[in-house]
Amino acid sequence: MAPPRKNALPKELPEGFILSDTEKKNWRLGRKIGEGGFGLIYLASQDVDRRVAEDADFVIKLEYQENGPLFSELKFYQRAAKPENRQKWLTRKKLDFLGIPTYWGSGLAECNGLSYRFMVMDRLGSDLQKVWKKGHPKKTTVLQLGQELVDVLEYIHENEYVHADIKAANLMQGHRDPKKVYLVDYGLSYRYCPDGVHKEYKENPKKGHNGTIEYTSLDAHKGLNPSRRSDLQILGFCLLHWLCRSLPWDGVLRNPAQVEEAKTRLMENLPDSVQQLSVSTASTDEVAAFLLYVKTLGYQEKPDYKHLKKLLACGGRGGLDLSAPQGSAAESSTKAADLHTREKKAGRARGAPKAKPTATVMDEEVQEGAKSKPVPTQYIRAPPLTKPQAQKEKAFPAPRRSQRPRPDPVQTYQDDSEDDSEDEDEDKTRPRPIPECYLRGPPIAPRTQSKQKTKSKQTFRKRDDLTVTSARQERGTRLQRRKHAVPGCDSQNHDDERLIHNHRAGYSHQQWWDRNLCHEHRDSSGDWDNSVLKGPGQEAGPTQRTGLLHWLVFAGVFLSLGACVLGFLEFDKVHLNPFNLEN
Numbered sequence: 001m002a003p004p005r006k007n008a009l010p011k012e013l014p015e016g017f018i019l020s021d022t023e024k025k026n027w028r029l030g031r032k033i034g035e036g037g038f039g040l041i042y043l044a045s046q047d048v049d050r051r052v053a054e055d056a057d058f059v060i061k062l063e064y065q066e067n068g069p070l071f072s073e074l075k076f077y078q079r080a081a082k083p084e085n086r087q088k089w090l091t092r093k094k095l096d097f098l099g100i101p102t103y104w105g106s107g108l109a110e111c112n113g114l115s116y117r118f119m120v121m122d123r124l125g126s127d128l129q130k131v132w133k134k135g136h137p138k139k140t141t142v143l144q145l146g147q148e149l150v151d152v153l154e155y156i157h158e159n160e161y162v163h164a165d166i167k168a169a170n171l172m173q174g175h176r177d178p179k180k181v182y183l184v185d186y187g188l189s190y191r192y193c194p195d196g197v198h199k200e201y202k203e204n205p206k207k208g209h210n211g212t213i214e215y216t217s218l219d220a221h222k223g224l225n226p227s228r229r230s231d232l233q234i235l236g237f238c239l240l241h242w243l244c245r246s247l248p249w250d251g252v253l254r255n256p257a258q259v260e261e262a263k264t265r266l267m268e269n270l271p272d273s274v275q276q277l278s279v280s281t282a283s284t285d286e287v288a289a290f291l292l293y294v295k296t297l298g299y300q301e302k303p304d305y306k307h308l309k310k311l312l313a314c315g316g317r318g319g320l321d322l323s324a325p326q327g328s329a330a331e332s333s334t335k336a337a338d339l340h341t342r343e344k345k346a347g348r349a350r351g352a353p354k355a356k357p358t359a360t361v362m363d364e365e366v367q368e369g370a371k372s373k374p375v376p377t378q379y380i381r382a383p384p385l386t387k388p389q390a391q392k393e394k395a396f397p398a399p400r401r402s403q404r405p406r407p408d409p410v411q412t413y414q415d416d417s418e419d420d421s422e423d424e425d426e427d428k429t430r431p432r433p434i435p436e437c438y439l440r441g442p443p444i445a446p447r448t449q450s451k452q453k454t455k456s457k458q459t460f461r462k463r464d465d466l467t468v469t470s471a472r473q474e475r476g477t478r479l480q481r482r483k484h485a486v487p488g489c490d491s492q493n494h495d496d497e498r499l500i501h502n503h504r505a506g507y508s509h510q511q512w513w514d515r516n517l518c519h520e521h522r523d524s525s526g527d528w529d530n531s532v533l534k535g536p537g538q539e540a541g542p543t544q545r546t547g548l549l550h551w552l553v554f555a556g557v558f559l560s561l562g563a564c565v566l567g568f569l570e571f572d573k574v575h576l577n578p579f580n581l582e583n
């Protein structure tokens, strides 16, 4: 076997490569369609004699053999998601759909001296994080999805696993049927009850705060191994986020302890704490009831899944309606954010926030008609974004990547080590600090830049380098943030609208910047006006010195003129009126 590599992402295999799985079925590789942190995703087909079609129904996930994540995911599929088990479950539970992708096989392969592991699974469509960037889900969609996810969780829990990282990015639409949604990414799933023996309740501060910080459970914050109630609590936080578009702890995400504190407060003060996040367009009563039930669960207690589904009942039937963008819940997002601000101002150790009367649940039609306000930019977390990504980002902010320990990508995993990875999982990794770049920071501070050259083809990125003072600084900062604006998104801000309008009209950002702001800050030579760009402590630039000189010349001319006029008047008295006669 090839030795572990530092770079966990494997070298690509050529299109048309044939892989043979453990059941001796052959699979042909098609085009690469995705890339994760550790592996590659290819289209695949069982018809090895023909090119893999673009509408192929299978994908192959490929990683180096010694990598951990695919090994763990495979274990989950092999143990818990065998097609025959799923079918039995569907019949027993009288369900017509279970949102777990089908596993079709797996194996090992060699190419150019490198060893690979692969898994064949259903091809899926877009993930919901991407879908919701285009428009927010309706309340009925959120609740219906919640019910379907309760079904999925019940199934995986019954098979001794918890997922522990439920979020929109891990929910994918079906390839053929976009109304079906599947929970994916079992590379981090945890076997909480191996052979029917539940893990002990053991807090471990060293493992605290694992998971995706927005949603991770209070158990995970305390460093407990995840259990069934953790999954359900994560789901509850997700539902709340999807309904309200923000969470009360959005402002403190850089500090996991404060997130934990805010979640604790929310859970302690249920149902009011959640109900008060309701707005007329998106009541959160169902989620409040859901979380209230989760709160009553013991660490090892089996949840009443049927009851949980009832709590999320919303009358929605058939496939999920993920198509229509939904305006609306922005108000509630503001509420959540406001709540956070209020709590911050009032001190952290306070008791329950005062309950407000529960908002009325409005008709779906009314909700549909409701206008969406964009989430204030300060509440949008911003990991480093590529430009197209950034433009979409504003519509539905992306949660950070999971902080849960991943199986060591370069630890060797072997198929025969059946029993196996979970216990060893426990100490595989320590919680990693959240990368700064993924955390919402304080308002963008001015950076010093003494002088900027103007060039006709200056890129828009240059705005990042501007240092603007006082009121203009504020404007500059605002515009800097607007760089992430979504064209096509409603905007109340005039600058935003100009930016968006110009974007639609085909202007580049730089052109817009040149036309609308930059020219105000240039001197006649086209150089940046340092009086505007000057940051604290910076020397006055040449432009400022020139301005002072102008003033001096102007004053000199003015004084000379005055002296001339006075002189003329004196002359007038003496020479034009020599006898000093009165009129």
Ligand SMILES: Nc1ncnc2c1ncn2[C@@H]1O[C@H](COP(=O)(O)OP(=O)(O)OP(=O)(O)O)[C@@H](O)[C@H]1O
Residues within 6 Å of the ligand: 033, 034, 035, 036, 037, 038, 039, 040, 041, 059, 061, 101, 121, 122, 123, 124, 125, 185, 187
């Ligand atoms: N079954 C699938 N069908 C179609 N595309 C998929 C499928 N699974 C994954 N993808 C695509 O491939 C990309 C990489 O997926 P993968 O599961 O390897 O990584 P990831 O979940 O994005 O990251 P991580 O390394 O954290 O697991 C995904 O973002 C998705 O766009």
